[in-house]
Amino acid sequence: MELTLRNGIPINTRLLQNTDVQNLFNYVFSLSVETKSRFGPHLFNRETIEQICNNKDDVMRYVAIDESTANIVGYMLFKQGMIYWDDKRYAERNQYFNYSTTVTYAPSVADAFQSSGLGSVMYNEIEKELRTKGIKHIVLWGGVQATNERAVNFYKKFGYELYGSFWHDEKDNLDMVKELM
Numbered sequence: 543m544e545l546t547l548r549n550g551i552p553i554n555t556r557l558l559q560n561t562d563v564q565n566l567f568n569y570v571f572s573l574s575v576e577t578k579s580r581f582g583p584h585l586f587n588r589e590t591i592e593q594i595c596n597n598k599d600d601v602m603r604y605v606a607i608d609e610s611t612a613n614i615v616g617y618m619l620f621k622q623g624m625i626y627w628d629d630k631r632y633a634e635r636n637q638y639f640n641y642s643t644t645v646t647y648a649p650s651v652a653d654a655f656q657s658s659g660l661g662s663v664m665y666n667e668i669e670k671e672l673r674t675k676g677i678k679h680i681v682l683w684g685g686v687q688a689t690n691e692r693a694v695n696f697y698k699k700f701g702y703e704l705y706g707s708f709w710h711d712e713k714d715n716l717d718m719v720k721e722l723m
């Protein structure tokens with residue numbers, strides 16, 4: 543899907559491919575320490591990136607390509623169903639989700655592109671696709687750190703609602719969920 547950012551940069555959003563190994567490795571390698579402290583759905587070493595690009599599993603991985611450089615500048619994961627720890631935490635609050643209509647979401651955008659509108663245009667396109675697949679709930683992967691103001695605002699902008707909070711890794715975290723009507 544071809545998109546244009548506010549600053550005029552042309553972006554192509556698509557699913558990750560097996561030819562993306564070096565590009566994705568460069569992307570995760572260049573993320574700042576702060577971004578990595580907010581986004582960590584898997585290890586970022588070469589072996590893991592190769593496995594991710596070559597294996598089919600229950601995670602849909604979307605990338606945004608800056609058409610002017612061919613670099614990956616955004617990487618968003620949507621896992622079918624829920625991860626164990628998220629499911630357990632929600633269940634302790636008597637909040638249950640149907641795995642066949644629920645995905646678990648972890649977004650990231652390259653540091654230089656954060657607050658550029660990239661996350662929004664990318665998310666909007668993917669959410670449309672999820673609707674056509676019959677997805678009803680999008681749950682945050684491991685929640686969001688309460689101090690991550692940019693991400694919390696991003697989720698609120700798209701209608702994510704607070705389902706609970708929890709203490710993890712000496713930080714306050716929020717469980718937020720988007721219900722697709």
Ligand SMILES: CC(C)(COP(=O)(O)OP(=O)(O)OC[C@H]1O[C@@H](n2cnc3c(N)ncnc32)[C@H](O)[C@@H]1OP(=O)(O)O)[C@@H](O)C(=O)NCCC(=O)NCCS
Nearest residue numbers: 580649650651656657658659660661662686692693695696
């Ligand atoms: C969270 C993230 C994916 C959002 O993508 P983005 O491209 O930066 O977001 P956008 O530019 O599309 O902005 C979307 C909304 O986020 C909020 N936002 C953006 N920048 C912000 C900032 N500096 N401070 C506060 N809120 C901000 C605004 O509500 C904005 O909406 P608006 O542009 O209509 O005002 C991205 O910032 C990122 O990768 N952050 C680091 C990793 C991370 O935190 N991942 C989430 C883990 S739970």
